[in-house]
Amino acid sequence: MAAVGDIGIDLGSSNIIIHMRGRGIVRNEPALLAYDQSIDKVLFYGADAYRLVGREPSHIQVYRPLQNGVIQDYRMLTSMLHHIVQEVVGRRVVNRPRAVMAVSAMANELEKRQLIIGMFDAGARRTQLIDRPLAAALGALPVLKDPYGRLVADIGGATTDIAVIAGGQIASRTIIQAAGDTFTDAIIRYVRLKHNLLIGFRTAEDIKCAIGTVYPLGDASLSLPVAGRNLISGLPKQIEIFRDEVAEAMEEALRQLIEGLHGVIERIPPELANDVFENGILLTGGGAMLKGLQEAISEEMQIRCITADRPQECVALGCGYAVEHLAELMELTGENRRKGT
Ligand SMILES: Nc1ncnc2c1ncn2[C@@H]1O[C@H](COP(=O)(O)OP(=O)(O)OP(=O)(O)O)[C@@H](O)[C@H]1O
Ligand SMILES: [Mg+2]
Incomplete structure (x- = not known):
């Protein structure tokens, strides 16, 4: 039986988000840490490390331990998990919580094992891994045995996980590289080419979230002051960037995402395709918060597209x-429960 304190954890390339039974979402932090090579010590985790991005001194490195769903540095990853999970569950010897963690399709068996061990060291009694799009679907629509085929696209920072889910199981799934960061990178490129201005990742993220849209919505003349380094003079410079420029910058990224979705839908078995056309596409993940994305995908693909409530937390x-319905879930997926030790 699930207990108060059991946790659900989304370890993403961009953010680590933790749900705790009885308390709701208790953490949503950038999945980053800042490491000081000169003293071999992690200085900051999460939001504190994010503040350093683009301003780190030479002896400090900001790590993203998970990239494109693949573990880049196991030591850094376990250090981050340990810190963030312990903050949430405390240092317990007895009554340690159970955990369900979502993993990307990119994770191999060794990485999965490493994640389970990392979670045990971080304080979880036992960790069950589940597929990310299944978790996304359950977060948006908490019904395990929903018999209808649904297409879920979980648009993260680095990757978009797409799956057709029917009856609590994954009927087909794939992963594409076009996701939230593709739009951010496109803004950096555009500002460099059009304004000869070099801006950092955080600045581009701020532009995207504040005025970015991929579909004509609201006031097109909205603008934002943007500071960066002038590539010709080498000096700091500020410009004004307009919403329609940001939209133009992101056109190609939108095309890549839509092409990726298209490719997946073309391969859906015919008996499920009908369900998908009827139920539409469910968008989850932080990337789904991009303004106009739902409208642009619906119009381009001629399929209804719905963004989940609280998409990033799905x-x-x-x-x-899943942690509350573990036995049922395992029965459905036919998997044996993995133990933390
Ligand atoms: N308000 C917003 N508007 C547009 N994009 C947003 C907004 N808020 C967050 N994002 C984008 O969401 C993305 C991160 O989403 P999310 O937290 O789901 O990623 P993740 O799960 O850590 O990554 P991945 O699933 O690739 O491992 C980033 O690209 C970020 O820019
Ligand atoms: Mg994610």
Whole structure:
């Protein structure tokens, strides 16, 4: 039986989000840490490390331990997990919580094992891994045995996980590289080419979230002051960037995402394709918060597209739901429970 304190965890390339039974979402932090090579010590985790991005002194490195769903540095990853999970569950010897963690399709068996061990060291009694799009679907629509085929696209920072889910199981799934960061990178490129201005990742993220849209919505003349380095003079410079420029910058990234979705839908078995056309596409993940994305995909693909409530939290919420229904879930997926030790 699930207990108060059991956790659901979405370990993403961009953010680590934790749901705790009885308390809801208790953490949503950038999945980063800042490491000081000169003293071999991690200085900051999460939001504190994010503040250093683009301003780190030479002896400090900001790590993203997970990239494109693949573990880049196991030591850094376990250090981050340990820190963030312990903050949430405390240092317990007895009554340690159970955990459900969502993993990307890119994770191999060794990485999965490493994640389970890392979670045990971080304080979880036992960790069950589930597929990310299944967790996303459960977070948006908490019904395990929903018999209808649904297409879920979990648009993260680095990757978009796409799956058709029917009856609590994954009927087909794939992963594409076009996701939230593709739009951010496109803004950096555009500002460099059009304004000869070099801007950092955080600045481009701020532009995207504040005025970015991929579909004509609201006031096109909205603008934002943007500071960077002039590539010709080498000096700091500020310009004004307009919403329609940001939209132009992101056109190609939108095309890549839509092409990726298209490729997946073309390969859906015919008996499920009908369900997908009827139920539409469910968008989850932080990338789904991009303004106009739902409208642009619906119009381009001629399929209804719905953004989940609290899209960025769906995977963690789904893990939280799964930890409460673990036995049922395992029966459905036919998997044996993995133990933490
Ligand atoms: N308000 C917003 N508007 C547009 N994009 C947003 C907004 N808020 C967050 N994002 C984008 O969401 C993405 C991160 O989403 P999310 O937290 O789901 O990623 P992740 O799960 O850590 O990554 P991945 O699933 O690739 O491992 C980033 O690209 C970020 O820019
Ligand atoms: Mg994610």
